Amino acid sequence: MTDPRVTKLAENLINNAIALKQGENILIETTDTPDEVTTELVKAVAKVGGNAFVHNYRGRVRREMIKSATIEQMQLQADLAMAEMQKMQAYIAIRGADNALENCDIDGRQMLNYRKINEDVLNYRVNKTRWCVLRWPNPSMAQGAKMSSEAFEDFYFEACLADYPKMAKAAQNLVDLMNRTDKVRLVANGTDLTFSIKDIPAIPCCGNMNIPDGEVYTAPVRNSVNGVIHYNTPTLYDGKYFSNIRLEFKDGKIVNATCESGDNVALNALFDTDEGGRYVGEFAIGFNPFVNAPMCDILFDEKIAGSIHFTPGRCYEEAPNGNISAIHWDLVLIMRPEYGGGEIWFDDKLIRKDGLFVVDELKCLNPDQLGK
Numbered sequence: 001m002t003d004p005r006v007t008k009l010a011e012n013l014i015n016n017a018i019a020l021k022q023g024e025n026i027l028i029e030t031t032d033t034p035d036e037v038t039t040e041l042v043k044a045v046a047k048v049g050g051n052a053f054v055h056n057y058r059g060r061v062r063r064e065m066i067k068s069a070t071i072e073q074m075q076l077q078a079d080l081a082m083a084e085m086q087k088m089q090a091y092i093a094i095r096g097a098d099n100a101l102e103n104c105d106i107d108g109r110q111m112l113n114y115r116k117i118n119e120d121v122l123n124y125r126v127n128k129t130r131w132c133v134l135r136w137p138n139p140s141m142a143q144g145a146k147m148s149s150e151a152f153e154d155f156y157f158e159a160c161l162a163d164y165p166k167m168a169k170a171a172q173n174l175v176d177l178m179n180r181t182d183k184v185r186l187v188a189n190g191t192d193l194t195f196s197i198k199d200i201p202a203i204p205c206c207g208n209m210n211i212p213d214g215e216v217y218t219a220p221v222r223n224s225v226n227g228v229i230h231y232n233t234p235t236l237y238d239g240k241y242f243s244n245i246r247l248e249f250k251d252g253k254i255v256n257a258t259c260e261s262g263d264n265v266a267l268n269a270l271f272d273t274d275e276g277g278r279y280v281g282e283f284a285i286g287f288n289p290f291v292n293a294p295m296c297d298i299l300f301d302e303k304i305a306g307s308i309h310f311t312p313g314r315c316y317e318e319a320p321n322g323n324i325s326a327i328h329w330d331l332v333l334i335m336r337p338e339y340g341g342g343e344i345w346f347d348d349k350l351i352r353k354d355g356l357f358v359v360d361e362l363k364c365l366n367p368d369q370l371g372k
Contacts, residue, residue: 010040017132022049024089032096096136103239134211145295159290164207170364171204178202181346188342190230195220214288214303219321223252233294233332254278276325281315289371306336306355
């Protein structure tokens with residue numbers, strides 16, 4: 001018997017996050033995900049009169065294909081994927097990970113080639129379709145969150161089925177304030193960073209792109225970033241683990257990058273993917289009240305209540321700052337007291353301290369308000 005929470009999630013994704021219409025085509029891609037999830041999505045698509053196209057992947061199989069593929073094979077695969085994507089109006093990806101480190105031993109140059117060759121497909125999907133990406137709870141993710149499988153499933157559905165209409169209404173005040181802001185300053189342990197967001201739109205994400213959701217993002221003016229930021233949340237990229245990443249910026253560019261855990265050579269190689277890899281394409285403030293601790297999964301960690309993420313790499317078309325890159329790496333700094341605290345300043349006014357908004361019009365985004 002299908003868990004009713006799976007049915008509810010599938011219907012929310014199709015009807016609300018994607019808002020699929022009759023006659024529209026949607027590509028559904030799943031990785032290491034139970035068949036019941038895909039089945040419920042296909043049923044939800046059929047109910048609205050849409051057309052579902054499905055790819056089911058396995059992480060170990062995909063790893064082997066990336067590991068052994070020639071450049072010519074990668075290019076043909078990307079060409080076929082682009083031809084298919086151009087027929088789609090919408091896209092959903094549900095990604096489980098039986099092993100979050102599955103790709104950790106793939107040669108770095110091979111992964112770089114794979115990312116670059118598939119960059120156009122990714123950019124088309126992000127900018128030309130209505131899309132939503134989410135994880136699927138499994139024992140591997142529960143271990144990353146230091147929870148039992150059952151407790152993690154309960155947490156997962158609570159976070160993914162949050163009251164997004166309420167969240168969207170509350171987030172509008174932050175959107176308006178960010179759209180009026182020029183100078184931003186971030187202060188925390190090991191962090192003192194300044195940049196401008198002037199004239200770059202602020203975009204709310206409240207249940208329509210990533211699930212779980214809960215952020216407002218914009219981008220820094222490309223050359224305005226100066227100072228240092230010390231991220232206190234561990235992260236994976238291409239199956240490689242890094243923690244306590246410290247970045248120094250001068251006139252927008254990362255001039256020094258180190259990590260306490262992980263390979264510093266590999267870290268810098270990621271930022272050297274291309275010219276845009278050492279510049280930042282996104283600044284976002286997270287506020288999902290049900291996501292409170294890091295689990296080394298970006299889709300969850302970037303929504304942590306009381307966090308920000310400051311993202312080396314590609315910007316979004318909705319909040320453009322001109323930065324183009326094959327990477328987009330959401331690195332997270334949690335500013336709640338138990339993680340060392342921190343402050344966000346807009347135009348020399350304190351707007352959030354130790355993870356809580358302190359200005360009246362933004363207090364509706366604090367966990368005691370959103371979590372009710």
